[in-house]
Amino acid sequence: MTPLHVLDVAIVGAGMAGLSCARALVEAGLKVAVFDKARGAGGRMATRRGELASFDHGAQYFTARSPDFAAALQSWLAAGVVAPWRGRIVAWDGSNFSVAGEEARYVGQPGMSGLCRHLLGELECASQHKLSSFERDGAGWRLDFDNGETAACRKLVLALPAPQAAALLEGQPDLQAQAAGVVMSPCWAGMLRFADPLALAFDGCFVNQGPLSWVARNNSKPGRPKGEAWLLHASSAWSQAHVKDKEDQVGRALLAAFAELSGLTLDAQEVSTHRWLYAQAEAPLEVGCLFDAKAGIGLAGDWLNGSRVEGAWDSGRQLAAKIIAAS
Numbered sequence: 512m513t514p515l516h517v518l519d520v521a522i523v524g525a526g527m528a529g530l531s532c533a534r535a536l537v538e539a540g541l542k543v544a545v546f547d548k549a550r551g552a553g554g555r556m557a558t559r560r561g562e563l564a565s566f567d568h569g570a571q572y573f574t575a576r577s578p579d580f581a582a583a584l585q586s587w588l589a590a591g592v593v594a595p596w597r598g599r600i601v602a603w604d605g606s607n608f609s610v611a612g613e614e615a616r617y618v619g620q621p622g623m624s625g626l627c628r629h630l631l632g633e634l635e636c637a638s639q640h641k642l643s644s645f646e647r648d649g650a651g652w653r654l655d656f657d658n659g660e661t662a663a664c665r666k667l668v669l670a671l672p673a674p675q676a677a678a679l680l681e682g683q684p685d686l687q688a689q690a691a692g693v694v695m696s697p698c699w700a701g702m703l704r705f706a707d708p709l710a711l712a713f714d715g716c717f718v719n720q721g722p723l724s725w726v727a728r729n730n731s732k733p734g735r736p737k738g739e740a741w742l743l744h745a746s747s748a749w750s751q752a753h754v755k756d757k758e759d760q761v762g763r764a765l766l767a768a769f770a771e772l773s774g775l776t777l778d779a780q781e782v783s784t785h786r787w788l789y790a791q792a793e794a795p796l797e798v799g800c801l802f803d804a805k806a807g808i809g810l811a812g813d814w815l816n817g818s819r820v821e822g823a824w825d826s827g828r829q830l831a832a833k834i835i836a837a838s
């Protein structure tokens with residue numbers, strides 16, 4: 512049965528791309544709702560929060576390169592949902608540490624997901640709604656979610672990682688082929704809590720050797736609990752090679768790699784891991800977004816625009832502009 516409530520646009524995916532798209536559409540007066548399979552907004556801008564420590568286990572920080580994104584950043588700084596991270600960032604080449612670029616880095620408050628929650632604001636959002644399929648319904652679409660609920664919309668936006676979008680696009684071979692052509696590599700994240708601060712002269716390090724690609728003292732970011740918390744990211748090659756390993760095995764391996772990098776004997780109070788199956792596009796399409804005006808389906812996401820937070824934001828805005836122009 513068709514739901515009575517027909518949306519102008521249904522947006523599936525409450526990450527940065529879906530939310531920036533939703534905001535721009537709502538500002539243009541369209542009736543929009545956002546759906547996500549997770550319990551909250553943020554997608555890969557994710558934060559795991561505890562009493563003693565918190566971990567941004569996906570995106571670490573973001574930079575602002577375009578004037579439009581820099582203007583949005585100013586409004587988020589003014590709203591207190593973003594703050595500069597002035598951590599000491601270095602790079603390790605296997606023999607030496609060197610200071611990494613001085614580009615200004617920003618983080619969400621009180622965690623990376625805080626910015627997405629701000630963007631979500633009062634938007635209508637259904638969490639724990641995983642889109643299973645969608646089918647033609649008159650001039651629009653009927654969406655079926657895995658919890659048995661349905662929704663009806665005139666236009667549909669999929670703001671999902673490329674492989675997850677491709678899996679849903681059976682009836683749209685052109686869009687499906689473009690999404691299916693983008694490989695997204697995995698990333699294992701390790702989250703370590705320590706009783707005392709580690710004696711390291713840096714707060715973040717790009718690691719260009721061995722299993723790790725990045726380590727960061729999460730509590731050096733503004734607004735985080737004070738407990739000593741280190742976030743580790745494995746390289747995409749290591750993550751791919753260990754993609755099916757058990758969490759405790761991965762935790763031990765990442766802890767050992769961090770001990771080797773730091774030269775410290777590490778006595779972690781807590782070790783946990785998270786596997787990002789679709790962390791970053793190996794070769795983003797760099798087309799901004801995709802929109803089939805005839806079908807009324809658009810795709811947004813970082814895999815269409817630079818593989819980063821700023822690119823995801825811009826992708827959502829570009830898609831919104833196309834939808835508004837076609838409405």
Ligand SMILES: Cc1cc2nc3c(=O)[nH]c(=O)nc-3n(C[C@H](O)[C@H](O)[C@H](O)COP(=O)(O)OP(=O)(O)OC[C@H]3O[C@@H](n4cnc5c(N)ncnc54)[C@H](O)[C@@H]3O)c2cc1C
Binds near residue numbers: 525568569700
């Ligand atoms: C480990 C890691 C480190 C990173 N580091 C940085 C960094 O330091 N700086 C930076 O700028 N970028 C970084 N990134 C990239 C950044 O996180 C992404 O570019 C950005 O968050 C992508 O936003 P998005 O909206 O395109 O996708 P996502 O954030 O992935 O949002 C997609 C949403 O779709 C939902 N979803 C998926 N399938 C379904 C379905 N069937 N039904 C309903 N909902 C569904 C998901 O739950 C998710 O919320 C990193 C990413 C990772 C994983």
